Amino acid sequence: MLSKETKLDMYWTMLLSRRLDERAWVLHRQGRIAFHISGIGQEAAQVGAVFALRRGYDWFLPYYRDIALMLALGYTPRDFALSMMGKSEDITSAGRQMPSHWSLRSANVPSQSATVATQTSHAAGIGLAIKLRGEDKVVLTCIGEGSTSQGEWYEGVNWAAIHRLPVIFLVQNNQYAISERVERQMAVPGPAAKACGLGLDGREVDGTDIFQVYEVIAEVAEKARRGEGPSLIEAKLYRITPHSSDDDDRTYRSREEVEAHKKRDPLLIAQAILEKEGVLTPKKLEELEAKAKRIVDEAVAYAEQAPYPVVDDNVTRVFAGEVSHA
Numbered sequence: 358m359l360s361k362e363t364k365l366d367m368y369w370t371m372l373l374s375r376r377l378d379e380r381a382w383v384l385h386r387q388g389r390i391a392f393h394i395s396g397i398g399q400e401a402a403q404v405g406a407v408f409a410l411r412r413g414y415d416w417f418l419p420y421y422r423d424i425a426l427m428l429a430l431g432y433t434p435r436d437f438a439l440s441m442m443g444k445s446e447d448i449t450s451a452g453r454q455m456p457s458h459w460s461l462r463s464a465n466v467p468s469q470s471a472t473v474a475t476q477t478s479h480a481a482g483i484g485l486a487i488k489l490r491g492e493d494k495v496v497l498t499c500i501g502e503g504s505t506s507q508g509e510w511y512e513g514v515n516w517a518a519i520h521r522l523p524v525i526f527l528v529q530n531n532q533y534a535i536s537e538r539v540e541r542q543m544a545v546p547g548p549a550a551k552a553c554g555l556g557l558d559g560r561e562v563d564g565t566d567i568f569q570v571y572e573v574i575a576e577v578a579e580k581a582r583r584g585e586g587p588s589l590i591e592a593k594l595y596r597i598t599p600h601s602s603d604d605d606d607r608t609y610r611s612r613e614e615v616e617a618h619k620k621r622d623p624l625l626i627a628q629a630i631l632e633k634e635g636v637l638t639p640k641k642l643e644e645l646e647a648k649a650k651r652i653v654d655e656a657v658a659y660a661e662q663a664p665y666p667v668v669d670d671n672v673t674r675v676f677a678g679e680v681s682h683a
């Protein structure tokens with residue numbers, strides 16, 4: 358049973374992520390950052406999953422839309438702003454990698470590749486290490502539904518299923534892989550249906566409801582800790598924004614379709630639940646909005662004045678040596 362404080366904390370993390378993400382779009386349109394890939398509409402799946410796991414103990418292999426997931430793990434808006442602007446203090450790559458290629462040592466988030474689905478085999482490998490060491494840790498790895506067409510995804514999931522590894526494969530089905538609708542990406546109704554052919558527990562969940570996601574991830578995590586193997590969870594949701602700041606989604610979907618999906622905005626759904634339960638009041642909401650704005654303003658202002666990397670730092674942390682960041 359989640360406490361009122363925890364529920365409010367879950368809502369706050371989604372809200373902060375949304376306001377940071379929205380600011381990134383503004384910064385991009387103002388020419389202050391070069392690129393943004395958004396998680397708007399996917400916050401409930403990401404935050405619900407993290408809160409169901411043990412932070413600082415379990416392992417996380419996110420994908421590029423997991424802004425809210427990373428904030429839930431302790432990555433800060435300032436970290437994100439530094440990365441968006443390619444500044445040298447960026448903790449993921451010292452300003453050399455594209456933004457949203459996360460890593461966070463303190464939260465067991467290894468760095469990731471831009472090649473989709475590579476995190477799946479990393480997750481299976483970490484799962485195997487956990488099993489061999491006899492630990493009760495769990496690995497959560499996220500991916501978009503389109504990327505479950507990659508060969509590497511099948512290999513990683515198959516391996517985890519054969520060896521009953523403690524891995525949760527969370528597929529965020531936002532219905533598009535850039536311009537390709539889900540029906541053109543797979544012959545089955547959705548990624549969860551692939552589970553029976555691979556031999557693991559597969560389930561669908563409403564990915565716009567943070568509390569439903571929390572429940573299902575908590576349940577399969579306990580199974581994984583007991584040695585009962587991996588699970589494939591398909592969170593059904595919708596990508597409200599274009600694929601990235603370089604995409605014009607008007608070329609492949611109607612405005613009416615996008616507007617209709619905004620009625621299932623995960624933030625509004627959580628807000629309605631929490632207002633009904635008396636956890637969130639209009640006054641509290643106003644306070645949280647003001648706090649989010651303050652934090653995002655501060656993060657952007659800090660990152661803008663921070664220095665760019667210098668040429669001599671080109672190979673720092675590329676070859677073996679001390680890794681100083683937390």
Ligand SMILES: Cc1ncc(C[n+]2csc(CCOP(=O)(O)OP(=O)(O)O)c2C)c(N)n1
Nearest residue numbers: 422471472473501502503504531533534535
């Ligand atoms: C192996 C590989 N192929 C293609 C790409 C280019 N690419 C990046 S994101 C993307 C779409 C992925 O769609 P999906 O998995 O549904 O995730 P979403 O972006 O919808 O969250 C593609 C094709 C890539 N990064 N890696």
Ligand SMILES: [Mg+2]
Nearest residue numbers: 501502533534
């Ligand atoms: Mg997709």
